[in-house]
Every structure is written in structure tokens, then in C-alpha cells.
Amino acid sequence: MGFDYGKYIRPGKLPHIWCPGCGHGIVMKGLIRAIDSVGFSKDMTSIVSGIGCASRLPGYVDFCTLHTTHGRGVAFATGIKMAKPEMNVICVGGDGDGVAIGGNHFIHACRRNIDITYLIMNNNIYGMTGGQFSPTTPTGAKASTTPYGNPDPPFDIAKLAIGAGATFVARGTAFHAAQIDKLLAEAMRHKGFSVVEILDSCPTTYGRRNKYKSVIEMMNHLKDVAVPLSAAEKMTAEQLRGKVITGVLYKENKPEYASEYRKLVERVQAG
Amino acid sequence: MISSFERHGAMEKKKPVVLVNERYCKGCHICVEFCPTSVFEMRGFTAVVKNPEACIACMQCELRCPDFAVTVSQ
Structure with a gap:
């Protein structure tokens, strides 16, 4: 009756390292369900990540996986897609990994429209390294490096992706767990660079500095702030x-980059 | 008309079984809070199934458990 996650998890890898109440586990479940529903085989699916809490994900799942340097997940994923266009390439990472350290790789992958699904788990903080503020930390929020409140305005990852040229952009939250796999499945079916941002919770390094009393309060916050697109169109x-x-x-x-590049190669080789 | 035996049999077949893997559970309270029929309670640092009969198989716990600890089967 329930979903059998076991067949996609590497034996002996659980329990994972994520803190109690961290939403990354919920997102990972959504990713597994999405891959299952789209029907990608384990051998033809490559999951790539950079560095960070979210980037630990490929270690647990039984696909072709690659754990790379900080922020460079998209660059390595681009390499895989160019070398083997028949692979289904999924890149995962956090907000700091994706739009700060790997920000340049991110916008240029969007611009090229290469067929990669990029899952960004946005928990508004650098969790693994001790709670430094990230480019998505809300203005005024406290982090270990902004103890008096963050003066910077945050990035809107979805708008950034649209502006940079991504051809599929979706957003969900870790609270709306049943929606995650649907968004990801649609992103995987899309031919082109697809960005799925999932708003996540980091109770350990973000929540306790910002007056969230519990994991549940953080989850309920995600529930309160999220407005579906259809409802938002009717709101002021x-x-x-x-x-x-x-x-x-x-x-x-x-036009998708890897296939356009292949056409170019064929045209040049034909003389 | 359905005999009591058949009715009992049908009910038995549908009854969901909720399990918490204590080795995976990190005690985040998510299942305890989001279960609409209060099947779970905290015992020390892990969630345990307190009230299995109340389960309506809505699957919220299995969907939301970040640690792959809760499973619901029939």
C-alpha cells in the first residue's frame, strides 16, 4: 500500500545524516517517487550533487551518482549530459550550493537550456558549515554570521532561473510533500533545463536562531506562506x-543544448 | 446480507499496520503532530505506535517522515 522506497535506497546507508525534522528526507522521498513514476531506470539515471547537507542525497540513492565539488554539481551534470545525452541527468543541491557558490554555473546552465533537472532544496541557510547566511536568507533573519539580522535582500531562485533562461521552473515546499513528486516528474519529462525549488526547513541552524520553537512550527510556516499559482492569480x-x-x-x-550541439557536430563533420 | 464472519474478514483485510523503525527514527515529532487520529506518541527520543486501531491509512505519516522510519502496510 505504501511506497517501497527500499528498492531505490543503497543497502546499509540509512539512517541518513540529516538532523531530526530536516525536510531533506521528505524531498528525497519525493524525488524517489518521481523517478519511479517517470520510469527512469537505475542505470540510465545520473544524480549529481555539489557540497552541503542537500548534496548528501546521492549517497543514499541507488542510481549512477556523483558527489562533486562545492557549487559545481551543474557543471559536472552538464559534462555527463554532453558525453551521454541518453542519460537522464538530475542535479540536486541546496540554496548556497546552487545560487551562491555555484551561481554562475546555475545561470549559464539555464541560459543553455541543457536537458537537466535541477532540484534545489532551499532551506535559507548554510546548514552543514554552521548556519552562515546564504543568498536566500530572508532580510532581517539571524544566522551565525548575521547575529543582528541579515541586511541583504534574498534571491528569488525561481525568478532568477526564469530570467536566466530556464524553460521549466516550479516551486514547492517540504510541507506539501505529495506535490513534490508531481513537480519533479513534470520537470523530468520536460526537455530542457528544469529548475524545481523546494522550500525546506532547517530546524537546527535556522529555526532555533529565528524563534521557531519546533520542527512543527517550521513546517506550519511553510504551509502558511505557500500560495498555489491558481489562487495567487486572484490575489492582490x-x-x-x-x-x-x-x-x-x-x-x-x-531548442535543447545537447541535441543542438550534436546537430552542429553532424553538420561540421558532413563538411 | 453479509454474515458477521465475512464482515469481520473484510475488516481484518483492510486493517492497516503501522510500523516505526526505531533505528531510523530521530524523534522529530512530525508523525505525532500530523497524524489526524493520534496513532503515535513520543517515548523518549523515538516515536512509537500507541493507538494502532485508530489508523485510517491516510498515509500522512509515511509521506512526511523524513527518516524513512514510518511504514504503513495492509
Whole structure:
């Protein structure tokens, strides 16, 4: 009746390292269900990550996996896709890994529209290294390096991806667990660079510094801020203040980089 | 008309079995809080099944458990 996650988990790897109440486990379950529903085989699926809490994910799942240097997951994933275009390449990472340290790789992968699914688990903080503020830490929030509140405005990852040229952009939350696999499955079916941002919770390094009393309070916060796209269209700008729009935010069809590159090679070789 | 034996048999077949793997559970309280029928309770640092009869197999616990610790089967 329940989903059998066991067949996609490497034997002996659980329990995972994520803290109690960390949403990454919920997202990983969603990713497994999505891959299962799309029907990607283990041998033809490559899961790539950079460094960070979220980037530990490939260690647990039984696919072709690659754990790379900080922020460079997308660059390695691009290499895999170019060398083996028949592979289903999924890149996973956190907000710091994706849009700070790997920010440049991220925008250029969006620009090229290479067929990779990029899952960003956005927990608003650098959790693994001790709670430093990241580019998605909200203004005024406390982190170990912003003890008086963060003066910087945060990135909107979805808008960044759309602006940079990604052809599929979706957003969900760790609270809306049943939606995660649907968004990811749609992203995997899309031919082009697909970005799925999942708002996540970090009770250990973000929650306890920002007056969230428990894991449940953080989960309920995700529930409160999320507004589905269909509902958001009927709301005023005033009502949407402080809210986050979820669902498939952007989708278009454009030529995919790896196949266009192959065409170029064939054209040049034909003389 | 359904005999009591058949009715009992049908009920037995549908009854969900909730299990918590104590080796995986980190005690985050998510299953305890999000279960609509209060099947779980905390015992020390792990969640345990306190009230298995109340389970309606809504699967919220299995869906939300970040640690792959809760499974619901029939």
C-alpha cells in the first residue's frame, strides 16, 4: 500500500545524516517517487550533487551518482549530459550550493537550456558549515554570521532561473510533500533545463536562531506562506506580501543544448 | 446480507499496520503532530505506535517522515 522506497535506497546507508525534522528526507522521498513514476531506470539515471547537507542525497540513492565539488554539481551534470545525452541527468543541491557558490554555473546552465533537472532544496541557510547566511536568507533573519539580522535582500531562485533562461521552473515546499513528486516528474519529462525549488526547513541552524520553537512550527510556516499559482492569480499584491507562490511557474519549449550541439557536430563533420 | 464472519474478514483485510523503525527514527515529532487520529506518541527520543486501531491509512505519516522510519502496510 505504501511506497517501497527500499528498492531505490543503497543497502546499509540509512539512517541518513540529516538532523531530526530536516525536510531533506521528505524531498528525497519525493524525488524517489518521481523517478519511479517517470520510469527512469537505475542505470540510465545520473544524480549529481555539489557540497552541503542537500548534496548528501546521492549517497543514499541507488542510481549512477556523483558527489562533486562545492557549487559545481551543474557543471559536472552538464559534462555527463554532453558525453551521454541518453542519460537522464538530475542535479540536486541546496540554496548556497546552487545560487551562491555555484551561481554562475546555475545561470549559464539555464541560459543553455541543457536537458537537466535541477532540484534545489532551499532551506535559507548554510546548514552543514554552521548556519552562515546564504543568498536566500530572508532580510532581517539571524544566522551565525548575521547575529543582528541579515541586511541583504534574498534571491528569488525561481525568478532568477526564469530570467536566466530556464524553460521549466516550479516551486514547492517540504510541507506539501505529495506535490513534490508531481513537480519533479513534470520537470523530468520536460526537455530542457528544469529548475524545481523546494522550500525546506532547517530546524537546527535556522529555526532555533529565528524563534521557531519546533520542527512543527517550521513546517506550519511553510504551509502558511505557500500560495498555489491558481489562487495567487486572484490575489492582490497586498495579499501576496510575504507569501510564496508554488506550482509550475514557467514552462516553454526551446531548442535543447545537447541535441543542438550534436546537430552542429553532424553538420561540421558532413563538411 | 453479509454474515458477521465475512464482515469481520473484510475488516481484518483492510486493517492497516503501522510500523516505526526505531533505528531510523530521530524523534522529530512530525508523525505525532500530523497524524489526524493520534496513532503515535513520543517515548523518549523515538516515536512509537500507541493507538494502532485508530489508523485510517491516510498515509500522512509515511509521506512526511523524513527518516524513512514510518511504514504503513495492509
